[in-house]
Amino acid sequence: QVQLQESGPGLVKPSETLSLTCTVSGRSITSNYWTWYRQTPGKGLEWIGNIHYSGRTNYSPSLKSRVTIFIDRSKTRFSLNLNSVTAADTAVYYCARGDGWHLYWGPGTRVTVSS
């Protein structure tokens, strides 16, 4: 059974970098794609981007200039960095396995951008 768990600060100051990690258990990260989403009441579910175990990445055009997704050297985690955050980046962030439809999701972590 694959399990994913997001972790990271729940509060980030404006203009700083939001950094989240998704820890994967039950399945090697060295296969498949791994994806980040976020959800807000106003915009709903939004695809941020994904990473293939080879290191190849794909990013949302609207976030591409501020996003980096990478796989941890431990090969059990993958991470999201979103820089120059504003209040508009306040959301629940989810990680998921796969590219396309997703059977496995983390429970989500709420991140608030505020001074």
Next chain:
Amino acid sequence: EIVLTQSPGTLSLSPGERATLSCRASQSINSNSLAWYVQKPGQAPRLVISDASTRAAGIPDRFSGSGSGTDFTLTISGLDPEDFAVYYCQQYGDSPVTFGLGTRVEI
């Protein structure tokens, strides 16, 4: 990017009734690459249907998906109390992946 429009916004039904949810795309979706998810408060989305009509593991057969091109439907034949939640459609045939804004199925 492909915009997905879900209707109705809210569906008010009773247990045992049939629910029909619509998802319309702004352009044709490649290879019927459309999924449906259900989400309950405080939880992550849960996959219900992939590839327009394939039920996910563990999903009861009262759930069915249909459609192609730009028009897709999720049908729940005989609502169970646990089915009252928000349903989202997602297209993954074109980048970026996009979601509809959801249909709330309420009692």
